[in-house]
Amino acid sequence: MEKLAIDGGTSVRREKIFYGHQWIEEDDIEAVCDTLRSDYLTCGPKIEEMEYTLKMYTGAEYAVAVSNGTAALHCACIAAGIGAGDEVITTSITFAASANCVLYCGARPVFADINPKTYNIDPNSIRAHITKKTKAVIAVDFTGQSVQNREIREICDEYGLIFIEDAAHAIGTKYDGKQVGSLADMTCFSFHPVKTITGGEGGAVLTNSQELYTKLALARTHGITRDKNMMEDDFHEGSWCYEEITLGYNYRITDFQAALIVSQMKKLQKFAKRRKEIVKTYDEAFAALPEIIVQQEIPESDTCRHLYIIRLDLDKLVCTRREFYDAMSAENVQCQVHYIPVYWFPYYRHLGYKKGLCPQAEEIYKSIMSIPLYPKMTDQDVEDVVHAVNKVTANYKKI
Numbered sequence: 138m139e140k141l142a143i144d145g146g147t148s149v150r151r152e153k154i155f156y157g158h159q160w161i162e163e164d165d166i167e168a169v170c171d172t173l174r175s176d177y178l179t180c181g182p183k184i185e186e187m188e189y190t191l192k193m194y195t196g197a198e199y200a201v202a203v204s205n206g207t208a209a210l211h212c213a214c215i216a217a218g219i220g221a222g223d224e225v226i227t228t229s230i231t232f233a234a235s236a237n238c239v240l241y242c243g244a245r246p247v248f249a250d251i252n253p254k255t256y257n258i259d260p261n262s263i264r265a266h267i268t269k270k271t272k273a274v275i276a277v278d279f280t281g282q283s284v285q286n287r288e289i290r291e292i293c294d295e296y297g298l299i300f301i302e303d304a305a306h307a308i309g310t311k312y313d314g315k316q317v318g319s320l321a322d323m324t325c326f327s328f329h330p331v332k333t334i335t336g337g338e339g340g341a342v343l344t345n346s347q348e349l350y351t352k353l354a355l356a357r358t359h360g361i362t363r364d365k366n367m368m369e370d371d372f373h374e375g376s377w378c379y380e381e382i383t384l385g386y387n388y389r390i391t392d393f394q395a396a397l398i399v400s401q402m403k404k405l406q407k408f409a410k411r412r413k414e415i416v417k418t419y420d421e422a423f424a425a426l427p428e429i430i431v432q433q434e435i436p437e438s439d440t441c442r443h444l445y446i447i448r449l450d451l452d453k454l455v456c457t458r459r460e461f462y463d464a465m466s467a468e469n470v471q472c473q474v475h476y477i478p479v480y481w482f483p484y485y486r487h488l489g490y491k492k493g494l495c496p497q498a499e500e501i502y503k504s505i506m507s508i509p510l511y512p513k514m515t516d517q518d519v520e521d522v523v524h525a526v527n528k529v530t531a532n533y534k535k536i
């Protein structure tokens with residue numbers, strides 16, 4: 138058996154590989170530079186082009202480009218009319234933003250549990266958490282796999298709830314043949330560098346509702362409109378006039394970020410294909426390891442996977458998750474853990490949330506880690522990651 142690097146052996150890789158990385162090429166750089174040389178750095182034509190590209194790709198009727206995925210979620214909550222006294226059901230195995238956006242609106246996030254096989258929010262648990270105060274559901278396409286759209290839609294229709302899909306991980310994924318982005322009342326994307334395509338930062342909200350679109354656009358830009366049909370006051374001195382008709386924010390994205398996103402959108406198919414290939418290689422390699430449990434997928438989801446999670450069967454190993462993680466790191470394969478249950482954080486604890494709310498989420502959190510997955514990985518990189526998982530597992534497996 139190969140001696141682990143953490144015990145003084147030779148590491149699988151000489152250079153560290155991280156769990157995610159962007160892929161920027163010369164044409165992306167040119168697209169940004171062209172925009173920097175143009176008249177518009179913000180509020181210009183690249184924003185419209187980004188919105189048009191997202192609409193065409195997803196099939197959604199409307200798109201609002203914003204500064205990041207968190208802003209997208211906040212705008213969606215504002216457009217949904219979420220406010221003090223409301224409850225919004227979401228998952229805890231997510232980035233904090235999926236729940237923080239509810240707090241921004243003065244409402245209360247309520248955490249439903251996850252399905253222990255797919256790690257996505259469990260529609261039965263959503264049902265169990267509905268009260269008279271429930272206003273919306275924020276369902277996260279965790280790792281890129283689509284949530285159970287049909288079941289969640291049915292619940293939302295039955296109780297008159299707004300369905301917000303946090304698809305920060307899921308651009309490129311289809312549910313039942315339809316592109317994520319066209320399904321929920323509002324779908325939020327993030328274009329952070331570890332995501333499938335990037336603008337450095339960036340986000341967008343997609344919707345099929347004109348009413349929601351109008352509210353989203355207002356939320357993005359200070360609640361200001363120049364649309365005469367929306368203005369309240371009859372008297373306007375001149376064409377420079379605009380009105381603030383609601384409270385909004387500055388969540389605008391720049392034109393050079395939008396240019397990068399438009400350029401990256403052209404590569405989405407290529408990126409998705411490579412991600413799928415790597416997922417297939419990992420799935421096949423780990424099928425031979427009883428100590429490693431892989432995420433299961435619902436048949437409706439044709440997934441562009443953002444994260445690849447391995448779950449350790451700790452009963453079959455003599456190590457802790459921490460020891461496995463550190464051993465992988467010593468092999469120069471830098472893993473990450475997605476995610477610590479959101480309500481475990483001190484801020485949430487101080488708001489009164491307690492451990493034990495979501496037993497499945499808490500149980501899964503104890504034994505998961507994300508291994509490297511990004512399209513620029515070479516076959517050698519993928520081989521190294523598989524090698525490291527095999528090596529660490531072999532050293533730690535119970536005999």
Ligand SMILES: Cc1ncc(COP(=O)(O)O)c(C=O)c1O
Nearest residue numbers: 205206207232234305327328329
């Ligand atoms: C599930 C999820 N939602 C929302 C966000 C927030 O996106 P951003 O970082 O673009 O604000 C992230 C970012 O990591 C995320 O993973």
